[in-house]
Amino acid sequence: MAADINAASPTSPGSRVALVTGGAVRVGAAIVRRLVAAGHDVAVHHMTSGEQARLLCAELERSGVRARPFEADLSDPSQVDAMVSGIEETFGRLDHLVASASIFEKVAFRDLTREQWRRMQEVNCEAQAFLVQRCLPLLDRSDDASVVLMVDIGGRIPWKGFLHYNVSKAGVDMLVRGLALELAPSIRVNGIAPGAVLYPDWYPEKKRQAHTARIPLERAGTAEDVAETVHFLLAGPDFITGHIVNVDGGRSVGSA
Numbered sequence: 001m002a003a004d005i006n007a008a009s010p011t012s013p014g015s016r017v018a019l020v021t022g023g024a025v026r027v028g029a030a031i032v033r034r035l036v037a038a039g040h041d042v043a044v045h046h047m048t049s050g051e052q053a054r055l056l057c058a059e060l061e062r063s064g065v066r067a068r069p070f071e072a073d074l075s076d077p078s079q080v081d082a083m084v085s086g087i088e089e090t091f092g093r094l095d096h097l098v099a100s101a102s103i104f105e106k107v108a109f110r111d112l113t114r115e116q117w118r119r120m121q122e123v124n125c126e127a128q129a130f131l132v133q134r135c136l137p138l139l140d141r142s143d144d145a146s147v148v149l150m151v152d153i154g155g156r157i158p159w160k161g162f163l164h165y166n167v168s169k170a171g172v173d174m175l176v177r178g179l180a181l182e183l184a185p186s187i188r189v190n191g192i193a194p195g196a197v198l199y200p201d202w203y204p205e206k207k208r209q210a211h212t213a214r215i216p217l218e219r220a221g222t223a224e225d226v227a228e229t230v231h232f233l234l235a236g237p238d239f240i241t242g243h244i245v246n247v248d249g250g251r252s253v254g255s256a
Contacts, residue, residue: 015065016144017091018234021045021074021131022101024053026198027150030223031098031230032056032067038231041066043087043094045101047073066091074101074127075119077134084134094138096234097147099128102168106161117164124168129175132189139187146234147183149176151193151244153252173244180242188241190233195248197221216250 018035022028023044029052032042042060046053046069053069060067068090072079087094102124107116128149139145154162155169176191183189196215199208212220229247233240246252 015039015041016095017041017043017087017093018096018098019043019045019070019087019094019135020098020100023098024049024056024069027194027223027226028100029056030227031100032060034224034227034231035096035098035234036060036063036065036067038235040096041091042068043083043091044069045074045083046071047101074131075122077130080127080131080134084138088138093142094135095142095144095146097132097135097139098230098234099131099147099149102150104165107164108161109163112164120164120168121171124165125171125175128172129179132179132183136183136187144238145187147179147187147189148230148233149179149189149191151176151191153193153195153246153248155193157252176244177242184241188238190240190242191244192226192229192233193244193246193248193252194226195221195246195251197226197247198223214251215248216253219249221247221249 016039018040020028020032020035020042023032023042024046032044036042042065044053044057044067050069050071057067057069070083070086072083074080103120132147139147149172151172152169154166155173158166172191176189180189196211197220199220208220212218225247229245233245
């Protein structure tokens with residue numbers, strides 16, 4: 001049966017520990033806050049958002065949880081190894097891994113370089129696979145081990161100018177399903193495919209409005225929508241694995 005993660009107090013030895021990559025800002029930070037509200041201690045991964053990670057962890061620790069920042073380039077195996085070793089030393093356990101970190105850029109295919117292509121695949125897909133692998137010794141010791149990978153509806157629907165990103169997220173789509181088979185029955189693996197959630201700052205307002213108009217629920221999503229879905233997949237029914245939840249307001253279904 002699934003463990004009740006709300007049953008243990010945040011500071012008790014029985015508290016669940018979650019690693020959230022890209023957890024210092026935007027959607028990642030919302031996921032961190034939601035898991036803390038559910039009683040988790042958290043390892044907040046970042047690469048360039050060190051100050052935001054430190055401020056977030058300091059804020060959360062004032063509420064009585066253990067929250068620690070960890071810096072790592074997820075495409076560098078030595079840095080990943082150091083981060084996971086630090087998590088084990090700090091918390092002594094890891095129950096949940098939420099891989100939220102990714103990169104996103106627009107490059108027309110005619111201008112795309114091999115370096116840009118490889119970097120996108122390396123960070124968004126390859127690094128996720130080997131992060132899960134590196135965390136297995138800790139996850140194997142948990143009685144409630146679960147992994148959530150961030151996919152994207154762009155892993156199934158191509159967007160002009162984002163082909164290398166689309167392909168990287170299509171790889172994560174398969175990674176969710178493949179890892180669910182590889183790691184069953186002891187570790188559940190699921191994914192989330194957000195739609196329009198927190199548009200990039202550079203995305204033009206007119207395009208935001210046009211995109212939102214094609215969403216059946218007639219609004220953009222929020223970071224909290226994604227965070228609630230993460231919590232559901234971690235704390236909800238333990239008979240769910242290999243599933244990818246679209247959090248897109250119905251955009252993947254189509255528009256009228």
